[in-house]
Amino acid sequence: MIIHAKAYPRAGLIGNPSDGYYxxxxxxxxxxxxxxxxxxxxxxxxxxxxxxxQSGFDSLGDLVRDxxxxxxxxxxxxxxxTIKRFYDYCLENRIELHKKNFTIRYSSNIPHGxxxxxxxxxxxxxxxxxxxxxxVSVAEHIxxxxxxxxxxxxxxxxxxxxxxxxxxxxxxxxxxxxxELMDRQGYGHYERLDPGLLARVYVAYREDLGExxxxxxxxxxxxxxxxxxxxxxxxxxxxxxxxxxxxCLLDGEPEKIGPLLNANFDRRRKIHRLSEENIRMVExxxxxxxxxxxxxxxxxxxxxxxxxxxxxxxxxxxxKLRIKxxxxxxxxxxxxx
Numbered sequence: 001m002i003i004h005a006k007a008y009p010r011a012g013l014i015g016n017p018s019d020g021y022y023x024x025x026x027x028x029x030x031x032x033x034x035x036x037x038x039x040x041x042x043x044x045x046x047x048x049x050x051x052x053x054q055s056g057f058d059s060l061g062d063l064v065r066d067x068x069x070x071x072x073x074x075x076x077x078x079x080x081x082t083i084k085r086f087y088d089y090c091l092e093n094r095i096e097l098h099k100k101n102f103t104i105r106y107s108s109n110i111p112h113g114x115x116x117x118x119x120x121x122x123x124x125x126x127x128x129x130x131x132x133x134x135x136v137s138v139a140e141h142i143x144x145x146x147x148x149x150x151x152x153x154x155x156x157x158x159x160x161x162x163x164x165x166x167x168x169x170x171x172x173x174x175x176x177x178x179x180e181l182m183d184r185q186g187y188g189h190y191e192r193l194d195p196g197l198l199a200r201v202y203v204a205y206r207e208d209l210g211e212x213x214x215x216x217x218x219x220x221x222x223x224x225x226x227x228x229x230x231x232x233x234x235x236x237x238x239x240x241x242x243x244x245x246x247x248c249l250l251d252g253e254p255e256k257i258g259p260l261l262n263a264n265f266d267r268r269r270k271i272h273r274l275s276e277e278n279i280r281m282v283e284x285x286x287x288x289x290x291x292x293x294x295x296x297x298x299x300x301x302x303x304x305x306x307x308x309x310x311x312x313x314x315x316x317x318x319x320k321l322r323i324k325x326x327x328x329x330x331x332x333x334x335x336x337x
Contacts, residue, residue: 001040001041002038002039002040003037003038003039003040003129003132003133004036004037004038004129005036005037005039005125005126005128005129005132006034006035006036006037006125006128007034007035007120007121007122007124007125007128007167008029008030008031008033008034008035008110008121008167008170008331009029009030009032009033009034009110009111009116009117009118009121010027010028010029010030010116010117010121010162010163010166010167010295011027011028011030011116011203011295011296011300011302011328012025012026012027012115012162012294012295012296012302013025013026013027013028013172013198013201013245013261013302014026014238014241014242014245014257014260014261014264014293015162015175015238015239015241015242015264016234016235016238016239016242021160021177021224021235022177022178022179022182022235023177023235023236023238023239023242024174024175024176024177024178024238024239024242024243025162025174025175025177025238025242026172026173026174026175026193026242026245026246027162027163027165027166027172027173027175028166028171028172028173028195028198028201028328028330028331029166029167029169029170029171029330029331030203030328030329030330030331031329031330031331032203032326032328032329033108033109033110033111033116034108034109034110034121035106035107035108035110035118035121035122035124035125036106036107036108036125037079037104037105037106037122037125037126037128037129038104038105038106038107038129039102039103039104039129039130039132039133040102040103041100041101041102041133042101042102042103043101044101044103045101045102045103046103046104047076047079047080047103047104047105048103048104048105049074049076049105050074050075050105050106050107050108051107052074052075052108053074053075053076054066054074075106075108075119075122077155078106078119078122078123078126078150078155079104079106079122079126081123081150081151081154081155082123082126082127082130082147082150083104083126083130084150084154085146085149085150085153085154086127086130086131086146089138089142089146090134090136095136097134097136098134100133102133104126104129106122106125106126108121108122111205111207111299111300112207113207113299114205114206114207114295114296114298114299114300115294115295115296115297115298115299115300116205116295116296116300117163117167117296119151119157120147120151120159120163120164120167121167123147123150123151123164124143124147124164124167124168127143127146127147127150140168140169140190141165141187141190142187143164143168144161144164144165144168144169144187145161145164145186145187147164147167147168148160148161148164158221160177161175161177161187161188162175162177163296165188165190169190169192170331170332171192171193171195171330171331171332172192172193172194172195172197172198172249172330173190173191173192173193174190174191174193174242174246175188175189175190175191176188176189176190176191191246193246193249193250194249195330195332197249197250197252197254198249198254198330199254199304200254200304200305200306200307200311201302201303201304201305201327201328202290202302202303202304202305202311202314202325202326202327202328203295203300203301203302203325203326203327203328204281204285204300204301204302204303204314204318204323204324204325204326205295205299205300205301205323205324206277206281206299206300206321206322206323206324207299208299219272219273220271220272223271230270230271231271234267234268234270234271237267238264238267238268241260241263241264244260245257245260245261248260254304257291257304258290258291258303258304259291261291261292261293261302261303261304262286262291262292262293264293265282265292265293265294268293268294274298275298278294278298278299280321281301281318281321281323282294282301284317284318284320284321284323285301285303285314285317285318287317288305288310288313288314288316288317288318289305289306289310289313289314290303290304290305290306290310290311290314291303291304291305311325311327
């Protein structure tokens, strides 16, 4: 049996980071790109490298470009961490696993390092493949926690639950990470919304503008931990925007979402140090009449547009900056609770 498991990138539509700030957010997963894991039974357990794990280069310059794009460790570490965390979870919960071995490999065409959660997509796909191979069922909210644990506890990657929740649940999801909820049950309140309520949304990205989320959020995390009032007020403000967008969606008023997305970015711009290139991306989209904010830590934006004429104007303006614009195909919810 050959197992194919997929996971998709996500766009943070509205709200604040979920990386320990106890906030609220709305995100969607979209299938224009994907990470895929292939797993099949073999006599020995083997993890095969992909293009992100190459060790041969044509020149010194090629090596440096590869490091800038994929880092020093590639994606094999993601698979190793997921396999270990899955094994630990089964051991902790007295879930007996069969003794068969497997070979596993991954591939991904998700734009790297632009805030579309490509790394967690690989982990999500890996976890799904392992669950299928071993016949283990894991509740969705626990899957999201396991994926986060693989990154944070095993690999020391700065991360939050938002990306993992939407990649497990798929579709369009409202999330509340309130402190009382997180302290009491270890996960937030996750509400599936009808993706059909979200009309005329675009995603745009430029692969050379991103930076790791741990770099982007580092100063804000420290300021939040120190009780910086400006940061704390901003977190509360972003959480309130998530509630407002949820209300707009449920009331069938998607045309009211655009100004709220703009407000989300404008407040972020006041407290974050943003690169001029990333700011120019947002301003170019707005010059075409569209709304715009980051999908994550920079390098990609998400927003709304009025009609096809505006979308073509958007593509034209962003194209001048070598930025690609797509209409996201929202991944349908897998329907597992």
